[in-house]
Amino acid sequence: MDIKPVSFKRVSREESASFDRSTIDYIQNAAAHGLYEIRGMGAKRKLPHFDDLLFLAGSLSRYPLEGYREKCVTKTILGTRFAKKPIELDIPITIAGMSFGALSANVKESLGRAATAMGTTTTTGDGGMTPEERNSSKTLVYQCLPSRYGFNPDDVRRADAIEVVIGQGAKPGGGGMLLGQKVNPRVAKMRTLPQGVDQRSACRHPDWTGPDDLAIKIQELRELTDWEKPIYVKVGATRTFNDVKLAVHAGADVVVVDGMQGGTAATQTCYIEHIGIPTLAAVRQAVDALEDLNMKGQVQLIVSGGIRSGADVAKALAMGADAVAIGQGILFALGCNSETYIQDGKHISAIEGYDALGTQPGFCHHCHTGKCPVGVTTQDSVLEQRLQPDVGARRVKNYLKTLNMELTTIARACGKQNVHHLEREDLVALTLEAAAMARIPLAGTSWIPGHNGY
Amino acid sequence: MERMTFDLASSSLTEMNTFLHKGLEEGDKRHISVLNPDGAHNIAVGLNHPVTVEIHGHAGYYAGGMNKHARVVIHGSAGTGVAENMMSGSVHVKGFASNGAGATAHGGLLVIDGDAGLRCGISLKGGDIVVGGSVGSFSGFMAQAGHMVICGDAGDALGDSLYEAVIYLRGNVKSLGADAQFEDMTDADYATLAELLSKAGMDHDPKSFKRIASARTLYHWNADANQEY
Numbered sequence: 001m002d003i004k005p006v007s008f009k010r011v012s013r014e015e016s017a018s019f020d021r022s023t024i025d026y027i028q029n030a031a032a033h034g035l036y037e038i039r040g041m042g043a044k045r046k047l048p049h050f051d052d053l054l055f056l057a058g059s060l061s062r063y064p065l066e067g068y069r070e071k072c073v074t075k076t077i078l079g080t081r082f083a084k085k086p087i088e089l090d091i092p093i094t095i096a097g098m099s100f101g102a103l104s105a106n107v108k109e110s111l112g113r114a115a116t117a118m119g120t121t122t123t124t125g126d127g128g129m130t131p132e133e134r135n136s137s138k139t140l141v142y143q144c145l146p147s148r149y150g151f152n153p154d155d156v157r158r159a160d161a162i163e164v165v166i167g168q169g170a171k172p173g174g175g176g177m178l179l180g181q182k183v184n185p186r187v188a189k190m191r192t193l194p195q196g197v198d199q200r201s202a203c204r205h206p207d208w209t210g211p212d213d214l215a216i217k218i219q220e221l222r223e224l225t226d227w228e229k230p231i232y233v234k235v236g237a238t239r240t241f242n243d244v245k246l247a248v249h250a251g252a253d254v255v256v257v258d259g260m261q262g263g264t265a266a267t268q269t270c271y272i273e274h275i276g277i278p279t280l281a282a283v284r285q286a287v288d289a290l291e292d293l294n295m296k297g298q299v300q301l302i303v304s305g306g307i308r309s310g311a312d313v314a315k316a317l318a319m320g321a322d323a324v325a326i327g328q329g330i331l332f333a334l335g336c337n338s339e340t341y342i343q344d345g346k347h348i349s350a351i352e353g354y355d356a357l358g359t360q361p362g363f364c365h366h367c368h369t370g371k372c373p374v375g376v377t378t379q380d381s382v383l384e385q386r387l388q389p390d391v392g393a394r395r396v397k398n399y400l401k402t403l404n405m406e407l408t409t410i411a412r413a414c415g416k417q418n419v420h421h422l423e424r425e426d427l428v429a430l431t432l433e434a435a436a437m438a439r440i441p442l443a444g445t446s447w448i449p450g451h452n453g454y
Numbered sequence: 455m456e457r458m459t460f461d462l463a464s465s466s467l468t469e470m471n472t473f474l475h476k477g478l479e480e481g482d483k484r485h486i487s488v489l490n491p492d493g494a495h496n497i498a499v500g501l502n503h504p505v506t507v508e509i510h511g512h513a514g515y516y517a518g519g520m521n522k523h524a525r526v527v528i529h530g531s532a533g534t535g536v537a538e539n540m541m542s543g544s545v546h547v548k549g550f551a552s553n554g555a556g557a558t559a560h561g562g563l564l565v566i567d568g569d570a571g572l573r574c575g576i577s578l579k580g581g582d583i584v585v586g587g588s589v590g591s592f593s594g595f596m597a598q599a600g601h602m603v604i605c606g607d608a609g610d611a612l613g614d615s616l617y618e619a620v621i622y623l624r625g626n627v628k629s630l631g632a633d634a635q636f637e638d639m640t641d642a643d644y645a646t647l648a649e650l651l652s653k654a655g656m657d658h659d660p661k662s663f664k665r666i667a668s669a670r671t672l673y674h675w676n677a678d679a680n681q682e683y
C-alpha cells in the first residue's frame with residue numbers, strides 16, 4: 001500500500017527561528033571542517049545603537065545657529081593630563097588603528113594623506129609602523145600591542161602619541177590573527193615570523209599583568225618619551241565602567257573604548273557576535289566612570305565601534321565622548337564592498353573577485369583571506385594595485401569632510417558654537433533598550449528604564 | 455673616559471632619563487653610575503647611545519627597557535621586564551631577575567647571573583638571553599627568534615608555542631609547552647652556545663646542554679580546515 005506523506009502547505013516552507021538557514025549552514029560547515037569560522041569586519045546582528053537616539057534641536061526654548069554662517073568649532077585636544085605635547089585635532093574624528101598586514105602599504109599611505117589633509121590622526125596597528133604611514137601622516141598614533149610585532153623604541157620616538165591596546169571591541173579577550181596568505185615577505189620580516197605561517201598573536205601583554213603593572217608600563221613609556229607624548233589606553237567594551245576607571249588610575253591621558261560593533265581584519269565569528277557590549281552602552285559607562293572620578297575633561301574619551309555618519313559622531317559627542325575613531329567606515333570609503341575599483345579614473349568591475357570568495361558586494365567580510373577584490377585588505381602584489389593611493393586619499397578625505405559637515409550642521413541646529421558643547425540633554429531615545437543603555441529618556445517622556453526606581 | 459654619577463636619593467629619575475636621552479652626543483661612550491636605585495622602576499629606559507650605565511643596587515620594573523647600543527649593568531636584582539624589548543647592546547643582572555625578563559627583545563644580550571622568574575624570554579624576537587640559574591614556568595612562550603640559554607632548570611611549559619627561537623637547557627625541565635620538542639644539538643648549536651656562554655662569562659661545557667625548538671605543528675593551525683567529510 002502506498003503511504004503518501006501528509007503535506008501541510010503552510011508549515012512545509014516555514015523556516016525555524018532557532019534553526020534558520022544560516023544556523024543550518026553554520027552547523028553543516030562545522031561538521032564538514034571541524035573548525036570555527038574566521039572572518040573580518042564587525043558584528044552583523046542588529047544591536048541597539050546610535051540610530052536609536054534622536055536630537056532635540058533648537059526651537060522656541062533654545063536658539064539654533066545659522067547652518068553655514070555661524071561659527072562652529074570642531075577643534076579637539078587630546079592628552080592634556082600629563083603629556084607635554086598633547087595632540088591637536090582640527091576635527092574630532094580620527095582613523096582607528098589598523099595593522100599593516102591587514103591593510104596594504106598603499107592603503108596606509110592613503111589614510112595618512114587624508115588624515116593630514118583633514119587635520120586628524122591615523123594610527124598604526126599590530127605589526128608595527130611603516131615608513132609609508134609615518135611619512136604621509138602629520139600626526140601618527142603608535143600602538144603598543146600584546147604581540148609587540150615590530151615594536152621598537154625608534155618608532156616610539158617617531159610617534160606623536162602611544163596607544164596601549166588592551167583589547168578591541170570585535171574580540172575583547174582575544175589576540176590578533178593574520179592568516180598565512182597575508183604574511184608575505186615584508187609582513188613576515190616586520191613581525192619576525194616565517195613567511196606564510198598563520199600568525200597568532202598573544203591576548204595578554206608579555207611584560208605586565210594587572211592594572212598596577214600597567215601603571216608602571218605607562219610610566220616606562222612616559223620616561224622613554226620624556227613625558228612628551230600622550231599615552232592612550234584602548235579597551236574592548238565589556239566591563240567598561242571598571243575598565244575605564246582602572247585605565248585612568250593607571251595613568252592614561254586618553255581612553256579609547258571600542259564597542260562590539262567594531263571591525264577587525266580577522267577573528268573568530270563567535271567572538272565578533274557574542275563577546276562585548278554595544279557601543280551605545282559602553283559610551284555611557286565610560287562617561288560615568290570619568291564623571292565618577294571627576295576626570296571628565298582631564299582624561300579624554302575616544303569612542304569607536306560602528307561609527308558611520310556625522311550623526312553618529314554627533315551622538316557620541318553628545319553622550320560625552322571627546323572624539324571618535326573609525327575603522328570599517330574608512331574601509332567602505334576606500335571602496336570596500338563596492339562593485340568596482342578605480343584605476344586611473346576608470347571604474348573596473350570587481351565582481352569576479354567577490355565571486356571567487358563566494359560573496360557579493362554588500363555582503364563581503366573576507367578581509368581575513370587577503371584576497372580583497374578592491375585592493376584594501378590584501379598583501380597580494382597584484383590585488384593591492386587596485387587601490388591607488390591618490391584615489392584612496394581623496395575618497396577618505398571626502399568621507400571625513402562629509403562627516404564633519406554633518407556633525408557641525410547638527411551642532412548648529414542644537415544651538416552649539418562648539419561641537420563639544422553637545423550634551424546628553426540634546427538627546428532622546430527611540431527604543432526602551434536604547435533609553436536604558438544610554439540612560440536617555442524615551443522620546444516624549446521623562447522615562448529612563450531602571451532610573452528612579454522605575 | 456668621561457664618568458658621571460646620578461644619585462637617585464637626591465636627583466629625580468626623570469631628570470636622569472631625560473639627560474640620558476637628550477644630554478648625550480651621538481656615539482657618546484661615557485660611563486654613568488647610578489647610586490641608590492632603591493628598586494625604582496624604569497631606570498635607564500630607552501637608551502640610544504653606547505654608554506655604560508652601572509646601577510649600584512636593586513632595580514624595579516623595566517630596567518634597561520628598550521635599550522639600544524648601551525651596556526647596562528645591575529649590581530643587584532631586577533624587577534619585572536628587565537631589558538624588555540631590547541634592540542641591541544647588553545644588560546647584565548648580577549643578581550636575580552623577576553618575571554618577563556628580556557620579554558620581546560629584538561636584539562642585544564641579556565645576562566642574568568642568578569635565577570629568572572616566570573615568562574623569561576616571552577615573545578623573544580631575536581635577542582639572546584643567558585641565565586646562570588633557573589627560569590620559572592612559561593619561559594620562552596611564543597618566542598619567535600633569538601636564543602635562550604638556561605644553565606639551571608626550567609619550570610613548566612618551557613617554550614610553549616615556540617616559533618623560531620632556540621632554547622638551550624643544561625638542567626631539567628618540569629614540562630615542555632605545546633609544540634616544543636627536544637632536538638639533537640648540531641655543530642652550529644655548539645658554536646652558538648659556546649659563544650653565548652663565553653660572552654656571558656659562564657663556564658659550562660656546551661656538551662652538557664640540550665636543544666629545544668619548535669615542532670612547527672602550530673604554524674598552520676587551521677590545517678584541519680582542509681579535511682572535508
Ligand SMILES: Cc1cc2nc3c(=O)[nH]c(=O)nc-3n(C[C@H](O)[C@H](O)[C@H](O)COP(=O)(O)O)c2cc1C
Nearest residue numbers: 096097098099125126262263265305306326327328
Ligand atoms: C581591517 C581592520 C584592522 C584592524 N586592526 C587593528 C589593529 O591592528 N589594532 C587595533 O587595536 N585595532 C584594530 N582594528 C580595530 C579598529 O582599531 C577599531 O577599533 C574598529 O575598527 C572601530 O570600529 P569600526 O570598524 O566599526 O569603526 C582593526 C579594524 C579593521 C577593520
Ligand code: SF4
Nearest residue numbers: 336337364366367372
Ligand atoms: S571588500 Fe575587501 S575590505 Fe571589504 S570586506 Fe571584502 S575583503 Fe574586506
